[in-house]
Amino acid sequence: xxxxxxxxxxxxxxxxxxxxxxxxxxxxxxxxxxxxxxxxxxxxxxxxxxxxxxxxxxxxxxxxxxxxxxxxxxxxxxxxxxxxxxxxxxxxxxxxxxxxxxxxxxxxxxxxxxxxxxxxxxxxxxxxxxxxxxxxxxxxxxxxxxxxxxxxxxxxxxxxxxxxxxxxxxxxxxxxxxxxxxxxxxxxxxxxxxxxxxxxxxxxxxxxxxxxxxxxxxxxxxxxxxxxxxxxxxxxxxxxxxxxxxxxxxxxxxxxxxxxxxxxxxxxxxxxxxxxxxxxxxxxxxxxxxxxxxxxxxxxxxxxxxxxxxxxxxxxxxxxxxxxxxxxxxxxxxxxxxxxxxxxxxxxxxxxxxxxxxxxxxxxxxxxxxxxxxxxxxxxxxxxxxxxxxxxxxxxxxxxxxxxxxxxxxxxxxxxxxxxxxxxxxxxxxxxxxxxxxxxxxxxxxxxxxxxxxxxxxxxxxxxxxxxxxxxxxxxxxxxxxxxxxxxxxxxxxxxxxxxxxxxxxxxxxxxxxxxxxxxxxxxxxxxxxxxxxxxxxxxxxxxxxxxxxxxxxxxxxxxxxxxx
Amino acid sequence: xxxxxxxxxxxxxxxxxxxxxxxxxxxxxxxxxxxxxxxxxxxxxxxxxxxxxxxxxxxxxxxxxxxxxxxxxxxxxxxxxxxxxxxxxxxxxxxxxxxxxxxxxxxxxxxxxxxxxxxxxxxxxxxxxxxxxxxxxxxxxxxxxxxxxxxxxxxxxxxxxxxxxxxxxxxxxxxxxxxxxxxxxxxxxxxxxxxxxxxxxxxxxxxxxxxxxxxxxxxxxxxxxxxxxxxxxxxxxxxxxxxxxxxxxxxxxxxxxxxxxxxxxxxxxxxxxxxxxxxxxxxxxxxxxxxxxxxxxxxxxxxxxxxxxxxxxxxxxxxxxxxxxxxxxxxxxxxxxxxxxxxxxxxxxxxxxxxxxx
Numbered sequence: 001x002x003x004x005x006x007x008x009x010x011x012x013x014x015x016x017x018x019x020x021x022x023x024x025x026x027x028x029x030x031x032x033x034x035x036x037x038x039x040x041x042x043x044x045x046x047x048x049x050x051x052x053x054x055x056x057x058x059x060x061x062x063x064x065x066x067x068x069x070x071x072x073x074x075x076x077x078x079x080x081x082x083x084x085x086x087x088x089x090x091x092x093x094x095x096x097x098x099x100x101x102x103x104x105x106x107x108x109x110x111x112x113x114x115x116x117x118x119x120x121x122x123x124x125x126x127x128x129x130x131x132x133x134x135x136x137x138x139x140x141x142x143x144x145x146x147x148x149x150x151x152x153x154x155x156x157x158x159x160x161x162x163x164x165x166x167x168x169x170x171x172x173x174x175x176x177x178x179x180x181x182x183x184x185x186x187x188x189x190x191x192x193x194x195x196x197x198x199x200x201x202x203x204x205x206x207x208x209x210x211x212x213x214x215x216x217x218x219x220x221x222x223x224x225x226x227x228x229x230x231x232x233x234x235x236x237x238x239x240x241x242x243x244x245x246x247x248x249x250x251x252x253x254x255x256x257x258x259x260x261x262x263x264x265x266x267x268x269x270x271x272x273x274x275x276x277x278x279x280x281x282x283x284x285x286x287x288x289x290x291x292x293x294x295x296x297x298x299x300x301x302x303x304x305x306x307x308x309x310x311x312x313x314x315x316x317x318x319x320x321x322x323x324x325x326x327x328x329x330x331x332x333x334x335x336x337x338x339x340x341x342x343x344x345x346x347x348x349x350x351x352x353x354x355x356x357x358x359x360x361x362x363x364x365x366x367x368x369x370x371x372x373x374x375x376x377x378x379x380x381x382x383x384x385x386x387x388x389x390x391x392x393x394x395x396x397x398x399x400x401x402x403x404x405x406x407x408x409x410x411x412x413x414x415x416x417x418x419x420x421x422x423x424x425x426x427x428x429x430x431x432x433x434x435x436x437x438x439x440x441x442x443x444x445x446x447x448x449x450x451x452x453x454x455x456x457x458x459x460x461x462x463x464x465x466x467x468x469x470x471x472x473x474x475x476x477x478x479x480x481x482x483x484x485x486x487x488x489x490x491x492x493x494x495x496x497x498x499x500x501x502x503x504x505x506x507x508x509x510x511x512x513x514x515x516x517x518x519x520x521x522x523x524x525x526x527x528x529x530x531x532x533x534x535x536x537x538x539x540x541x542x543x544x545x546x547x548x549x550x551x552x553x554x555x556x557x558x559x560x561x562x563x564x565x
Numbered sequence: 566x567x568x569x570x571x572x573x574x575x576x577x578x579x580x581x582x583x584x585x586x587x588x589x590x591x592x593x594x595x596x597x598x599x600x601x602x603x604x605x606x607x608x609x610x611x612x613x614x615x616x617x618x619x620x621x622x623x624x625x626x627x628x629x630x631x632x633x634x635x636x637x638x639x640x641x642x643x644x645x646x647x648x649x650x651x652x653x654x655x656x657x658x659x660x661x662x663x664x665x666x667x668x669x670x671x672x673x674x675x676x677x678x679x680x681x682x683x684x685x686x687x688x689x690x691x692x693x694x695x696x697x698x699x700x701x702x703x704x705x706x707x708x709x710x711x712x713x714x715x716x717x718x719x720x721x722x723x724x725x726x727x728x729x730x731x732x733x734x735x736x737x738x739x740x741x742x743x744x745x746x747x748x749x750x751x752x753x754x755x756x757x758x759x760x761x762x763x764x765x766x767x768x769x770x771x772x773x774x775x776x777x778x779x780x781x782x783x784x785x786x787x788x789x790x791x792x793x794x795x796x797x798x799x800x801x802x803x804x805x806x807x808x809x810x811x812x813x814x815x816x817x818x819x820x821x822x823x824x825x826x827x828x829x830x831x832x833x834x835x836x837x838x839x840x841x842x843x844x845x846x847x848x849x850x851x852x853x854x855x856x857x858x859x860x861x862x863x864x865x866x867x868x869x870x871x872x873x874x875x876x877x878x879x880x881x882x883x884x885x886x887x888x889x890x891x892x893x894x895x896x897x898x899x900x901x902x903x904x905x906x907x908x909x910x911x912x913x914x915x916x917x918x919x920x921x922x923x
Contacts, residue, residue, distance in 0.1 A: 037911065042735030042835070043573065135616040144615055148589035149703065174628075174674035175617050182671040182678045184589075204674065315785075329653045338782035339802040340868060346717050346800060350867040351893060357868060358889040 003084040003255075003437055005076050008429035009051055010261055011090040011250070013288035014038055014311060014349045015392055017425050020062050020083070021433070021444055028440040030448035033424045034058030037349055039246070040092050040457065046246030047092060049166040068184035072253050086253040087432040091261040091288060093240040095120040095306045096153040099143055101127045101176065103159030103168060103193075110214040111217040112158040112192070115229040118302040119237050119262055120289075124152065129159070129168050133167075137315045140179075147183025153236060154194040155180075155187055155209070156229065157201075158217045160194030173204040179286040180208045188236075192217045192229045234263055240540040256435040262291055264431025266302050269388065269444065270295040271434070275442070278385040282427070283372075283411065285365050285391040287311030290372045294384070310365055310393050311348020314341050321367055328545050329363035329409065331557035332356065349398065354400060358398075362406050365393050369410025383415040383515055388450065390422035400531035401493070404453045405563045412541050414460055415515020416525065419453040421533070424460040454496065454530035455504075458537040461512035461519060469512050474527075483491075491562040492536040500529040512538075534562070573715040573838075574916050576813060580694045580713045582825055585704035590686070600690040600727050602821065606705060607688035612667065612680035617745035620661050623673025624652040635672070642668050644864070649677070662818050667804050693726035693842055711842035712817060713761060714798070714810055716776070719826040719837035720785070721794035726752040726773035728822045728841065730815060737805055739763035739775065748772050752822055757805040759795075761787050768792060774824045776814070778806040778840060778872065783886045791814025794824050796837050807864055807914060808901060810920065818839045821838045863898060867912040874916070875900040881907075 020031040039050035052067060059066045065081035066073060073082030098121050102109035109126055116123055124146060125139040132140075146152040155176065160169050180187055189209040189485045191201055198213050205211050208497040215228035237260050241247060251258055262284075269282040272295070279296035289309040293302045307313045318326070323338050334340075334356055341364060344350065352358040389407050397403050402423050412467040426449045435443035445565040459470050469488040475481050494522050496502055504527045509518040520543060527534055539559070582883050586592075590609025600606055620635075621628045633636070637649040643663040650661040667681040694709030723825060729751035734743035737756030738762045744753070752774040753767065759777050761784055767775055774794045782801040798806045806814070827837040857863075861877045875898040884892040885907055893909040 090604050132617065135614070138614065141612065145588050148782055174676065178617060178671060178673045178676045178678050181673050208673075318782075339779075339800070342718075342785075343800040343802070343867070343871065347866050349911050351887075351911045352889060353867060353869065353887055353909065353912065355889045396891055494715045550911070555891075 003440075005083040006087065006433060006437065006440060007055060007072060007083050008426075008433050009054070009086070009088040009250075010425065010428050010432075011038055011047050011051060011088060011092050011247075011386070012261070012286060012392075013040065013092045015287070016047070016054045016427070018051070018054040018058055019424065019426055019429055020058055020064070020066070021440060022083070027447070028437075028443040030033050030424070030426070030444055032058050032062035032064075033426070034061060038092055040244070044073070047090075047244055048246040048249045051088075051250060051536070056355075074253065085255045085261075085436055087256055087258045087429070087436050088250055088254055089261040089264040089432045090241060090244065090247070091120065091286070092244050093120065093237065093260070094243065095122040096240065097122050097124050097146065097151060098154050098156055099123070099125045099127070099146070100156045100158070101129070101132065101151060102157070103129055103172075107221070108159040108193070108218055111224050111226065112156050112229075114224070115217060115226040116156060116233065117304055118120060118226065118230045119233050119304060120240075120260060120306055120339070121233065121237075121304075123304055129172045129175075132172060144179060144183060147180060147185055147187060150185040150187075151476070152187050154233075155189045157189060157476045158192050160197060160216070161221055162194060162196070162216060162219045165195055166194055166197035166200060169193050170200045170204060177204050177208045180205075184555045185263075186210060188212065190214060190229065213367055234260065256432065259428075259432045259435070262293075262302060262304050262430045264428040264434075265291065265390070266293050266295075267431035267434060268427040268441075269293040271431075271442070271445065272386065273387070279383070280386045280388065281384045281411070282388045282390065283369060283407070285310055285368065285389070285393045287392050289313075290368055292372055292376050296385070303372065305375065307370060308368065308370060308371070309338040309348070310361070310391075311344060314345035314364065317364070317368060317371060318342065319370060326360075326363050326367050327549075328552050329366045329556060330359055331553050331560060332359075333549075333553075334360060337377045349503060355559075361393060362402065365406055366410045369406075373411065384413060384417050386418045386420060387411060387413060388420045388422055388427070390425050390427050392425070394421055395423055395425050399565050400451065400453055401564045404456075404535060405559065405565075407453075408456065408458075408535070408537055409543065409559075411545055412458075413456060414458050414541055415513075416455065416523075418455050418528075419530075419535075420450040421451060421453055421531075423451045424449075452498070452528065452530035454481075454532040454534055455525075455527045456515055456535045456537055457504075457506060458541065459506075459508050459512040459514045460541055461488075462540060463509070463511050465489040468509055470509065470536060471507045472536065473507075473559065474534065475503045475505075477501040477503075479539075486536045486538045488540065489540050490538055491530050491559055492538070493532060493562065494534040494536070496527060496529040496533040498529045502527050502529075504534060504536075535563075573588075573836075574813065575713045577712055577843075577845055578710070578843065579708060580649055580711050581697070581706055581708045582694075582838075582840055583704060583824060584688055586688055586702070589702045592701065592703070592705055594696045594699065594705060595760060596696050596699055599694070600698045600707060601693055602689065602691050602823070605687045606690045606696070606707075609686045609688070610668075610680070610683040611686050612679045616650075616664060616667075616679045616681060618661070618664070618677040618679055619675070620677055621922060623661055624650060624659050626652050626675075628854060630832065631672065631675050635677075637663075637669055639655050639669050639671050639677075642666075643679070652756045659843040670856040674760050689725070691723055691825075692840060693821075703912045709842045710844055711840060712813060713841075714813060716796040716798050716827075716839065717800050718780075719794055719796035719824070720788050721774075721791055722826055723751060723775035724794050724824045725821065728749055728752050728818050728820055729815065730755060730818045731755045737778075739767065739777065741766040744770055744772075746770055752776065752824060754806075754811075754818070756811060758803045759784070764788065764791060764795070776806075776824065779804040796824055796826070796839065799872035800866065802868075802871065807860065807872055807874040809874060817843075817872060822921050835870045857896070857910075862916045863908075865897075865898065865900075865908055865912060866914050870900070870906060870908065873900050873902070875906075878905060 036054035282293040286289035698706040739759035
């Protein structure tokens with residue numbers, strides 16, 4: 001029997017979002033959505049309460065009875081009440097607490113961290129073989145404390161290319177065996193190093209740890225193989241979902257196991273890349289963390305941080321970047337910026353009440369994205385065809401042009417790409433729905449999920465401020481032409497409403513490349529209308545802001561005006 | 566029903582305090598046992614660092630045979646430079662000396678694990694009550710009756726002492742001239758915020774803890790160097806403690822209290838608490854949880870109204886547009902100052918514990 005209607009949900013650490021999907025004219029469509037605070041913290045400590053509240057709000061919007069006696073009505077009744085199925089994702093679980101250990105050189109630990117950051121982990125410490133041997137870091141005491149408390153979910157050991165020496169790995173295993181045997185607990189140890197070392201390492205660690213062997217993270221220099229570790233870590237994260245307070249009743253309703261949000265969002269981004277043959281970068285700016293997801297070529301698939309989001313962990317962002325780095329994105333002076341940012345960290349669910357407060361939150365988001373990209377991978381800066389923004393901040397904006405400028409400033413794409421917004425933070429929910437009813441997920445993703453913001457052209461090159469970087473001519477399919485030039489250091493938004501198409505001719509000057517690999521080379525491309533239009537971003541890469549505060553403010557204000565708000 | 570953030574203020578009821586060892590150790594009490602605030606209820610030996618000693622390798626002996634060469638083994642204390650293993654015969658004896666003073670805790674794989682200079686940490690109860698739960702080697706929970714107030718943020722661990730309101734102070738701030746030796750050993754309640762110099766003077770005076778309305782965020786680093794806990798009730802900035810809370814503190818001035826800094830617990834928010842134990846007949850029955858309704862007492866938790874308290878006047882059925890252009894769900898609140906303001910639901914906390922009459 002085919003399932004015709006669904007409620008999908010994403011239980012975030014701060015907000016719970018729900019969506020009603022039903023067949024309309026023979027196709028699955030988004031009918032309504034709702035949200036409510038996640039009821040994870042005291043005094044509630046039961047996430048099903050927030051979920052019911054969000055569904056209750058959606059009932060009102062959709063004018064359809066979905067709840068009865070404190071639970072979701074399934075299957076759909078003849079009177080149109082209820083739905084046939086329910087699926088959910090969540091990021092409200094505790095993250096995996098990991099310690100990573102690697103060889104002397106930095107590559108193995110770097111790969112281990114990249115694998116760890118592909119899902120919800122908290123890396124409590126990292127050690128090289130030398131640091132363990134010489135007991136030379138203060139973190140070792142914390143390591144022993146975690147072992148004794150039983151608070152560690154896994155130790156991830158990486159190192160050694162295939163065919164390389166095995167002795168250093170065995171020696172490291174002996175050090176770890178001594179530490180683990182002194183901890184009084186039996187931790188899980190994931191060995192993802194040189195496969196030839198598996199047998200001697202297993203002999204050393206037998207009886208002391210629960211050992212799991214996975215593919216070498218770095219079989220050859222320059223060749224990463226993260227999938228094995230990522231898969232294992234994801235399954236461990238999946239196990240953490242069962243400990244979310246109140247999740248049992250949500251699980252009972254669900255057609256499929258509740259997915260970690262990042263996994264489902266990663267699926268949605270990969271689906272977009274595969275279906276439309278695009279290189280896609282997804283960015284999720286959530287209150288509990290930042291996620292970067294890419295698909296479409298040989299890219300890092302996913303980088304998450306649970307340590308810093310647009311709420312929890314902002315104290316760390318503030319400490320690492322400093323107030324000045326955040327202030328530089330504001331077109332005005334603001335007193336007490338540090339206080340306001342830390343207050344947001346204390347109460348991540350709160351909303352700005354003034355324009356100044358809103359722009360401060362956006363400034364923090366820009367800096368958060370820049371920080372995330374630096375930590376992720378240099379490959380994240382490679383050109384993409386489509387950037388998709390999702391998460392709480394982006395879905396609460398009064399003007400899509402603000403979303404476009406936040407994504408441009410934070411990610412600084414190069415060449416030509418499209419910008420889209422997941423207005424209702426639906427992508428992860430569709431990733432979960434795909435496990436139960438792929439057709440429904442594909443149809444809603446194609447029709448109702450993404451708001452096309454427009455096309456960005458970001459020429460690469462350097463000139464004097466005010467010198468012409470690019471000339472353009474846009475011929476609208478419905479008639480009419482706009483011609484103009486864009487000077488270096490500025491933004492130009494060319495209107496192109498939804499549903500309209502145009503032919504855009506670009507003629508960069510000799511110092512600029514529009515993504516074709518050669519300066520001065522012109523291009524003609526077909527563009528589609530969107531909420532913002534066509535954006536020519538001739539501000540250069542990386543973006544540079546003046547040192548002096550007043551000049552900084554002038555420039556940021558100029559960019560906002562040029563973007564149209 | 567709407568499930569808003571709730572801020573726990575219980576003027577009188579059952580209170581529970583969790584006491585945790587900073588490093589796994591030994592819990593010295595049993596469930597059901599009565600404890601006094603200064604009773605030692607747990608003990609842990611916390612090393613200053615740990616060292617892996619590669620003894621077998623250094624002595625060139627087989628790892629499996631190391632025990633034959635050890636003069637000191639697990640459980641034994643060693644002095645810096647003390648010989649702990651010997652191999653070979655005279656005159657070719659090879660010695661292994663302890664690199665630091667400490668305690669050997671384990672031997673395996675030809676190695677020894679040395680805990681360097683362990684110091685003994687004693688966990689005190691900080692609350693007069695009954696032990697209701699013991700988690701082996703980690704900590705315990707104590708329950709009693711009294712008042713409980715949640716704070717917004719704290720740093721510096723837990724404290725126990727007599728609550729003392731800061732007396733004459735300009736605009737209720739903790740400045741050096743406002744505090745003297747009369748506050749030695751007390752938990753000082755400051756109506757507004759503190760200066761760096763004021764906190765420095767509190768340290769000199771020897772206070773056990775400081776409770777503030779707020780704290781400028783620029784002082785967080787300084788607070789981390791203090792030897793006593795600092796708790797803020799409202800948020801960062803320069804905001805006074807909201808009136809109902811301040812009244813409650815005033816009411817209990819002179820009583821013993823416990824400051825618990827809370828435990829960072831992953832994605833869930835466990836807020837710091839002030840617990841004031843006392844006995845007063847019947848406890849107020851606990852309801853099903855706070856509900857947002859007209860007349861409910863709420864605290865506003867975001868600028869520009871941070872720290873203000875008021876009563877819910879109207880629950881508008883429709884969303885409203887806020888200054889920056891987005892429609893949000895919210896309520897109209899009558900502030901104590903007499904003004905009526907619209908506040909997004911996300912920006913208020915119910916004062917849990919319906920009556921604040923004390």
